[in-house]
Amino acid sequence: MSQPLRSFPHSSAPLARPITIPGVLAVLAFFGCAFLLLPLAALATRVSWNTLGDTLLEPATQTLLDITLQSALYATIITVLIGVPMAIMLQRLRRGSQLVRILILLPLAMPPVVAGLSLTALLGRRGITAPILNALELQFAFAFTGVVVAHIFIALPFVVITVDAALRQIDREVFDSAAGIGMSPWQVLWRITLPTLRPAIVTGTGLAFVRSLGEFGTTLTFAGSLPGTTRTMPIGIYLARETDPTDAYNLAAILILLALLVLLSTGIFTMRRIPKPVAHTITDLNTDALRDLCAPTHPAPDITINGVTFRSGQVTALVGPNGSGKTTLLGRIGGRLTGGQVVLGDADVSALPPHRRGVVVVTQQPGLPPFATVAQALTMVTKDSGRSRRLLAASGLQELAGVRCDSLSGGQAAQVALVRGLAARPAVLLLDEPLAAVDSAAAHRWRTLLRAITPGRTTILVSHDPLEVASISKNIAVLDRGEVTVHDDTATIFRMPPNPFVATFTGRNRLTGTVHATGKEFVTLHLDDADHPNPITIMGIPDGPLREGDQAIAVVEPLSLTLQLPEQVSEESARNHWPGRITSIEAHYNSGVGTNVIVDVGGTPVLCLVTAQSVTDLHLDVGSEVIISAKALNVMIFPQL
Helix, strand or coil, X not given: CCCCEEECCCCCCCCCCCCCCCXXXXXXXXXXXXXXXXXXXXXXXXXXXXXXXXXXXXXXXXXXXXXXXXXXXXXXXXXXXXXXXXXXXXXXXXXXXXXXHHHHHXXXXXXXXXXXXXXXXXXXXXXXXXXXXXXXXXXXXXXXXXXXXXXXXXXXXXXXXXXXXXXXXXXXXXXXXXXXXXXXXXXXXXXXXXXXXXXXXXXXXXXXXXXXXXCCHHHHHHHCCCCCCCXXXXXXXXXXXXXXXXXXXXXXXXXXXXXXXHHHHHHHHHCCCCCCCCCEEECXXXXXXXXXXXXXXXXXXXXXXXXEEECCCCEEEEECCCCCCHHHHHHHHHCCCCCCCEEECCEECCCCCHHHCCEEEECCCCCCXXXXXXXXXXXXXXXXXXXXXXXXXXXXXXXXXXXXXXXXCHHHHHHHHXXXXXXXXXXXXXXECCCCCCCHHHHHHHHHHHHHHCCCCEEEEECCXXXXXXXXXXXXXXXXXXXXXXXXXXXXXXXXXXXXXXXXXXXXXXXXXXXXXXXXXXXXXXXXXXXXXXXXXXXXXXCCCCCCCXXXXXXXXXXXXXXXXXXXXXXXXXXXXXXXXXXXXXXXXXXXXXXXXXXXXXXXXXXXXXXXXXXXXXXXXXXXEEEEEECHHHCEEEECC
């Protein structure tokens, strides 16, 4: 029985010590706090705390409070109902979203009296809509409804900007992955978007309510100061200031305490306890159970996009340099991006939205709903809490069931996202470097899983890990500038890389030249280098018929190459001796033991993997002249197609 693996989650706990800031910032912050708090402290000295209760119980105060609270409540409800959709729609605007944001913020920038005049021009008794309002027997100006309208006009931006800011902080992958596992737009809205935005919505609601409580200028200009109808607490405070200052200060204290109560309630509701970091045990995979729990519900189809077909029931690795269009291609197949004709089997799905394609995309960004626990995130897919528990147990992640998704480490989140994608039982699975954040031990486990569950479904894997590609994929498609340039089985491409990028990717060197001589066992090439006075020869084993004058490709592994200084070259065993100059020396990215040495050989970069001790003993450095030696048996020569 193998030992469980220990995995330590990302800690969101507070820093052990505060962040150091320049002293001048601390001074400025102190003066800022003093500027905000001292006026309130001064106000508190003027309040008659002994008579505050009496003021609160006065009928006039009760009337002011009734109008103020009712108008703020109605305005806040309406503001939230229209403000949240406005914020969500802002995220959908492809053009002009910044201009719309500026226009939404305009009520905050304009003087309150101007805002009141604007409402009067629109909804007043002589406003441009007066004929319609009169016909409908509606009145806003100098009426209680006018107070509500004024508060909505002023408070609406607070809700929009709060929710909009929160939306922009949420990874787009959260919504895309939800659609990819089959959730409709309405399901995404109710089960993902709104729960994720709950803290922002509560905060915006609190700010809108408090802003409504304190609204004065716009209300006075548009709705007037009719006692018992439109006179709110701020207007009452303003009028009492001229006749009874003590009463004004008491009313102000009541209003401030009410606002403070609302803000404290909002803060408590949105407060989240920061969990202590805890180590979770990751147990062994049960590949048989996972295979059964994640088996596709439909036959695996061929995938055809722009005339290129990915075979059904097989794993195809998609490789190419950065910017070649790998993620774009997956996005088009999954419906996240438009463009190109996508056919799954016999069905053209180009016009279908992502949730109707039956295609699951798993990317480097886990896309898990941050508010949900791991178990809840899976149950959104399975609709069955029991199956979710079995999935977690089979994947060795059962201890993460009650952990919130936003408390997971990067590696844990990647594993959960992969299980979540498989839980949808897709017949088409698109993997865009899903294990990039997973440590090497866990990556081995999940490569085992992928080999177990990929039969029976069409899988496209984007990866920069040659081990992952070699161990999982049946075929390799090479992408360049958005076009598939090579599409062949993995063994063939690893054996004969079609271009320098693939050669580097597969850990091979690729040198091109012209056949100079052929023999019974070996073929000799002259390296393509017009500037070299004496042609560099390459001797190796032919793979296919070759004649003198043919263009050919020599392929050799870096581990098969030996570096020597020019004065140390021995002709005893190796038949290949290629002179060159070192252009780069760096530690091997994978093992950290060997050293990558890149040598320019006739204009072609050749990678050699040597020990760090050899670098020291030979006094190798960038610019050093060296000789690369290689046995002919380790060099394969292929016809250039």
